[in-house]
Amino acid sequence: MVGIKTADELNKKFLREGMWPTIFCNGCGHGVVLEYTFWALEELGLDMDKVIFSSGIGCSSRLPGYINADGLHTTHGRAIAFATGIKAADPDFHVIVFTGDGDCAGIGGNHFIHAARRNIDMTVIMINNFIYGMTGGQLAPTAPLGSIATTAPYGNIEHPFDICNLACALGANYVARWGVSHPYQPIKSIKEGIQKKGFSLLEFLAPCPTAYGRRNKLGDIKKHWAWYDNNTILKEDLEKIMKYGTEQEKEQVKEKIPLGVFQDIQKPGFFEAYEKLVDRLKEKESKPKGAKK
Amino acid sequence: MKYKRDPKRIREVLGKKVQFILGDIACVYGGLLAGVSFFGGYPITPASEVAEGMARRLPRVGGVYIQMEDEIGSIAAVIGAAWGGSKSMTATSGPGFSLMMENYGFAVMTETPCVIVNVQRTGPSTGQPTLGAQGDMMQVRWGTHGDLEALAFAPSTVQECMDFTIEAFNLSEKYRNPACVMTDGEVGHLRERIVIPDEKDLKLIDRTPATIDKKDFIPFTNSQTIKNCKVPDFPTFGTGYRTYVTGLTHNEKGFPATDKQPDHERLVKRITEKIMDDADKLVMVEEMNLDDADIAFVTYGATARPAESAMEMARKNGMKVGLLRLKLVWPFPDKLITKLAKDVDKIIVPEMNLGQIVHPVNEYACKHCEVVSAPKIGGEMHLPMELYKYLEGK
Ligand SMILES: Cc1ncc(C[n+]2csc(CCOP(=O)(O)OP(=O)(O)O)c2C)c(N)n1
Ligand code: SF4
Numbered sequence: 001m002v003g004i005k006t007a008d009e010l011n012k013k014f015l016r017e018g019m020w021p022t023i024f025c026n027g028c029g030h031g032v033v034l035e036y037t038f039w040a041l042e043e044l045g046l047d048m049d050k051v052i053f054s055s056g057i058g059c060s061s062r063l064p065g066y067i068n069a070d071g072l073h074t075t076h077g078r079a080i081a082f083a084t085g086i087k088a089a090d091p092d093f094h095v096i097v098f099t100g101d102g103d104c105a106g107i108g109g110n111h112f113i114h115a116a117r118r119n120i121d122m123t124v125i126m127i128n129n130f131i132y133g134m135t136g137g138q139l140a141p142t143a144p145l146g147s148i149a150t151t152a153p154y155g156n157i158e159h160p161f162d163i164c165n166l167a168c169a170l171g172a173n174y175v176a177r178w179g180v181s182h183p184y185q186p187i188k189s190i191k192e193g194i195q196k197k198g199f200s201l202l203e204f205l206a207p208c209p210t211a212y213g214r215r216n217k218l219g220d221i222k223k224h225w226a227w228y229d230n231n232t233i234l235k236e237d238l239e240k241i242m243k244y245g246t247e248q249e250k251e252q253v254k255e256k257i258p259l260g261v262f263q264d265i266q267k268p269g270f271f272e273a274y275e276k277l278v279d280r281l282k283e284k285e286s287k288p289k290g291a292k293k
Numbered sequence: 294m295k296y297k298r299d300p301k302r303i304r305e306v307l308g309k310k311v312q313f314i315l316g317d318i319a320c321v322y323g324g325l326l327a328g329v330s331f332f333g334g335y336p337i338t339p340a341s342e343v344a345e346g347m348a349r350r351l352p353r354v355g356g357v358y359i360q361m362e363d364e365i366g367s368i369a370a371v372i373g374a375a376w377g378g379s380k381s382m383t384a385t386s387g388p389g390f391s392l393m394m395e396n397y398g399f400a401v402m403t404e405t406p407c408v409i410v411n412v413q414r415t416g417p418s419t420g421q422p423t424l425g426a427q428g429d430m431m432q433v434r435w436g437t438h439g440d441l442e443a444l445a446f447a448p449s450t451v452q453e454c455m456d457f458t459i460e461a462f463n464l465s466e467k468y469r470n471p472a473c474v475m476t477d478g479e480v481g482h483l484r485e486r487i488v489i490p491d492e493k494d495l496k497l498i499d500r501t502p503a504t505i506d507k508k509d510f511i512p513f514t515n516s517q518t519i520k521n522c523k524v525p526d527f528p529t530f531g532t533g534y535r536t537y538v539t540g541l542t543h544n545e546k547g548f549p550a551t552d553k554q555p556d557h558e559r560l561v562k563r564i565t566e567k568i569m570d571d572a573d574k575l576v577m578v579e580e581m582n583l584d585d586a587d588i589a590f591v592t593y594g595a596t597a598r599p600a601e602s603a604m605e606m607a608r609k610n611g612m613k614v615g616l617l618r619l620k621l622v623w624p625f626p627d628k629l630i631t632k633l634a635k636d637v638d639k640i641i642v643p644e645m646n647l648g649q650i651v652h653p654v655n656e657y658a659c660k661h662c663e664v665v666s667a668p669k670i671g672g673e674m675h676l677p678m679e680l681y682k683y684l685e686g687k
């Protein structure tokens with residue numbers, strides 16, 4: 001039951017009045033992730049009074065400003081910790097965090113790790129553009145080997161961070177990575193992430209032509225966007241090729257970034273476990289002292 | 294289930310009306326009485342007992358306790374919980390307080406009510422973890438970047454640890470500014486008798502919620518329900534006001550407004566004036582023997598205890614010595630200090646640091662009298678005899 005059919009109708013419903021135009025450059029991928037999120041929210045039909053956004057600092061972290069909903073635009077790297085408190089205050093909230101690769105995998109890495117480990121009920125949407133966009137193109141922890149940043153002028157020699165891998169290892173309930181050129185799977189995946197109890201991570205690979213593309217000779221905006229199609233592969237396809245493919249086929253795909261759902265499990269979320277603890281204490285104390293079980 | 298303060302349940306969990314407990318635990322009691330429903334903390338001596346006390350009791354009253362990954366996360370979660378409608382607090386000591394500074398400023402800028410208990414220990418850096426100090430008294434005022442007003446209490450007794458935690462919640466809710474209980478390792482680890490106030494004697498203040506029509510609501514401006522009040526009404530997340538809250542300089546609607554001087558000045562002036570307009574009303578001091586005093590101690594927190602003993606020794610020996618104890622150190626009671634400086638010949642400021650609050654004392658004494666710093670560091674309190682020597686001018 002989707003009432004809304006066009007992007008215009010969608011924007012009218014979900015965009016915050018008075019904040020337009022956005023700060024985003026031409027060809028920036030962040031707006032697409034916002035649009036996907038709107039479609040997911042529309043299809044879920046959630047009460048938007050109870051959907052609360054939190055974000056850190058960066059271009060990607062500006063997204064909650066454009067959404068007609070409560071939003072806490074916090075400090076660099078800390079959005080997930082703020083979101084933990086928001087959710088603790090009211091179990092009816094759906095808490096969604098927008099964050100960047102610098103914000104989440106860099107300065108905020110520790111908060112990310114522990115929220116995932118605790119399985120805190122929230123949906124983290126991390127937009128990975130391989131760069132610190134807002135501050136003008138400094139090296140990000142996700143930057144591919146050899147890529148150029150203002151603070152890696154001779155090419156990056158650090159190994160890039162695979163944040164999905166990390167989230168899986170921590171036992172997060174839902175982990176997925178997508179790009180921004182094919183809407184259907186990502187929108188479905190955002191829906192799954194939001195509906196999931198416990199911690200879900202959605203990583204989006206999104207172009208930043210201004211601070212990354214230009215410097216890394218990815219060409220004009222169109223070519224830059226095409227880079228993502230040429231350098232990613234669906235996880236299932238990758239697995240098939242690695243299992244059944246020829247050496248040549250394997251060689252062709254082994255450097256590509258896998259997309260898809262990497263983890264989808266049902267561990268109890270933190271607040272579910274916490275509520276059980278509260279109930280257990282209540283029950284224990286309501287029994288007369290000395291009574292046996 | 295969303296937390297609802299249940300006075301009967303809180304009292305069941307706290308136990309007897311009269312108890313003999315640690316200062317840190319008294320902070321827990323104060324928080325619970327005030328209606329705290331979220332505590333985010335990280336262990337650090339000598340403040341860990343606050344977190345431990347909360348971990349034991351908060352789930353029993355239906356609140357949420359989380360041990361966060363660090364103090365940056367603790368204060369972040371505390372601020373998030375406040376926006377979700379909780380009364381929330383954390384507790385820490387010097388190293389953790391230093392880590393909290395950025396988000397402390399965020400709470401000021403976003404006008405978020407919350408309480409930080411700082412059980413001070415010596416520094417800089419790791420210092421003497423188990424020993425008390427008063428070295429963060431300027432940090433609470435100036436430690437985060439930019440302009441702000443601090444709300445900072447300094448308890449001298451275990452009873453005050455509880456009472457001032459309640460009061461910190463009250464001021465923080467009233468002014469929508471973080472409030473700090475600047476206790477120290479001495480008082481925090483002291484065991485004393487406390488009397489838990491009855492429910493009818495508790496005066497609790499809650500933030501004024503936004504109630505006006507959603508389309509007329511302006512989130513970052515003077516109250517729209519209380520006349521001449523510079524504290525905005527609070528649009529609790531989830532109540533439909535759909536507020537954007539940012540640490541960037543913002544206009545009255547809450548939208549980023551980062552490139553124009555007047556926007557910043559208007560915002561920061563309002564968030565400082567909302568407190569300073571009331572500064573004279575906020576003064577909380579204890580005056581002892583000041584009527585005829587020639588010499589006065591101006592002191593606070595644990596240090597007030599040996600200072601009081603020194604005063605009593607001096608009085609026995611015929612010296613006219615008084616004491617002004619600051620219960621709320623920030624906002625600073627400037628007018629009171631100026632008046633005192635006119636009345637006495639000398640003010641002595643004992644502190645467990647190399648001289649911090651002596652600076653505003655000196656500033657507001659306006660050269661009307663001599664101001665002497667009586668510092669002591671290293672995790673030991675002043676001995677009364679040491680302070681007595683200052684009275685003798687030695
Ligand atoms: C404590 C702190 N350190 C540094 C900064 C400066 N800063 C602002 S945004 C940013 C990087 C953001 O990168 P990312 O999260 O990847 O977002 P993007 O702009 O690429 O979307 C940095 C370093 C800051 N605001 N706060
Ligand atoms: S700098 Fe990059 S990330 Fe930021 S808005 Fe421009 S394109 Fe997007």
Ligand SMILES: [Mg+2]
Nearest residue numbers: 100101131133
């Ligand atoms: Mg980035």
